[in-house]
Amino acid sequence: MTDIETDLGDIAYTINTTRQDLPLRNFVVAKTKEDLIAQLAQPELIVSASHSVKEKNNSIVFLFPGQGNQYPNMGRDLYDCEEVYRNAVDECADILETIMNEDIRDIIFVDNADEVTAEKLKDTRYAQPAIFTTSYALAKLYMSWGINPAAFAGHSIGEFVGAHLSGVFSLKDALHIVAERGRLMSELPAGSMLSVRASEERVKALLETGVFIAAQNATELCVVSGETGVIHAFAEKLTAQGIVNKLLRTSHAFHSAMMDPMVPLLKAVVESTTMHVPQIPIMSTVTAGWLKDGEATSAAYWSDHARETVRFGQALKNIQQDLNPIFLEAGPGTSATIFVSQNGLGSNAFSSLSTATLLTGEAIAARGVLGKLWQRGVEINWKKIYNNRGYNIAQNLPTYAYNKKRFWIDPPEQLVVTQPVFAVQPNTHETMSNTSTTTMSRKDILLDKLKEVIESASGLSVAEANPNSNFTELGLDSLLLTQLTSSLKKEFSLPVTFRQLSENYDSLNKLAAFYDANLPASAFSNPVTQPVPVATVVNPVSSLPAYTNNLPQAGGDMLSIMSLQLQLLTQQVAMMQQGVAGGNVAAASNYSQAMVRNTSNGNVNGNHTTAAVTTEETEELTAEEKVELKKPFGATARIEKK
Secondary structure, X not given: OOOOOOOXXXXXXXXXXXXXXXXXXXXXXXXXXXXXXXXXXXXXXXXXXXXXXXXXXXXXXXXXXXXXXXXXXXXXXXXXXXXHHHHHHHHHHHHHHHHHOOOHHHHHOXXXXXXXXXXXXXXXXXXXXXXXXXXXXXXXXXXXXXXXXXXXXXXXXXXXXXXXXXXXXXXHXXXXXXXXXXXXXXXXXXXXXXXEOOOHHHHHOOOOOOEEEEEXXXXXXXXXXXXXXXXXXXXXXXXXXXXXXXXXXXXXXXXXXXXXXXXXXXXHHHHOOOXXXXXXXXXXXXXXXXXXXXXXXXXXXXXXOOOOOEOHHXXXXXXXXXXOOEEEEEEEOOHHHHHHHHOOOOOOEEEEEOHHHHHHOXXXXXXXXXXXXXXXXXXXXXXXXXXXXXXXXXXXXXXXXXXXXXXXXXXXXXXXXXXXXXXXXXXXXEEEEEEEEEEOOHHHHHHHHHHHHHHHHHOOOOOOOXXXXXXXXXXXXXXXXXXXXXXXXXXXXXXXXXXXXXXXXXXXXXXXXXXXXXXXXXXXXXXXXXXXXXXXXEOXXXXXXXXXXXXXXOOOOHHHHHHHHHHHHHHHXXXXXXXOOHHHHHHHXXXXXXXXXXXXXXXXXXXXXXXXXXXXXXXXXXXXXXXXXXXXXXXXXXXXXX
């Protein structure tokens, strides 16, 4: 890896195009070889990010976010370095300029990302075309990499991106509808929207005149909208009842009765376009069912879209039930990914564009999502990704390095006892005891405590979560993070701001490290012990006879040797019958065999004696008798010739 002659691109190209895909998968995205080596030198992060593929899954659903997810310079990095993305943005910008008389790129990409530029992008007139353009370009990039969607689902304005990619509208018609939709909405009276941490049924029971359910995003999360004064009063009512809520930064009360005046005007715009039946399935977030051909080609469906409740949460559940897919958020922000988690649909949802990736690099984030898809069993067409980039196969790269473990069985060591001067002690038995403990570090204690606090505050299960996953991946949205700041302050008496949770301490590991470094030494320092199995020696009471020096000495004749062997065998049988472990039995067996081996040399108990059979006597035996005499354990009694 440190070979400076090997290009990093060649390394990646070789590994991805010439190596077999195995079930246990991991990946690293790096800009330079030094960056790669630095990441590989962090084994804890590498191991925690690994994933085992149980089965291949090429069912990918593209999710397109709605308004509120836009931010200045979204996609700027991809625009600079990815030709497909840049071409898609330019294509949309050229069409939109003929409709809006403005270059949408000047609204999205700015030199100074401040409150002024953010406020302009928040204007519905610009926000909706900007979100469509960014989502469309990102989807085209992933599709150019061979990631083919099985279906689409979009939150509010996001559904129009899916409609174009599915073939319902041409790009020109889709952008015309989106631009007019944004303009018509922007000319309506201002309103407000409120995110509520409660089920739709519970909120419905509390609704007042002028308050409308705008979106059902998750089982315990919905959005209401209406006139600003009415929404503020409703927020106070919810707070008084202990229901967590948060005002959203929006300009209008979308998906409420305040949209009614623009619906017929938008319908006329849609009627001027040509509509087709979808070629790729679209999950409607109006009906929470698969978009029917009659709906897809209905101007009323697309105009009422701005007024009806967005049933995104139920739509996600129906997709999961029908396709069991991997969700890919193709657009700015992370809201759709979070909604997947908050609906209890697992951790198979990924996003790549957010304010966080502006710092780490959007190109790296997009390729990181590609790696995560591969980890989940998606078949990646690597040749499409490396197409026309001029990479070469590196011949000097090592093959897969396996976890080397030696499984060869060594023969047992031979125990040769040349003297019967030993005593067999009663065998000891090993039993398992929990008397020994291991102490957790304070950071580990804090990590467990943080998981408890988050689960209590959010209702999400994070006990088995990767501590290095950011809070977005765990399903924590801005409302939950705001709620979490209060819970953390109460638990640790050390405040952490919403911004810190979003940027500096955006994972369990980082937050635990922060508290570990800043809490008093006495806080959470009590040792927490965990039982560890330890072998404890127990000496059983045994009345078995022990081998001693009092064994009868073998005489020089064969009969004496056989007698001694029979005594040894008797003791072995007695030991086995009374449950003595095999180690002592084996020792006795080795001793008896040693006796035979040694007596064949005329050496018993270390004393040199005359051979049991003299030369003269041997000469009197026949050849067959000599063979029988040599058999072990005195198989044939001594034969004397008279």
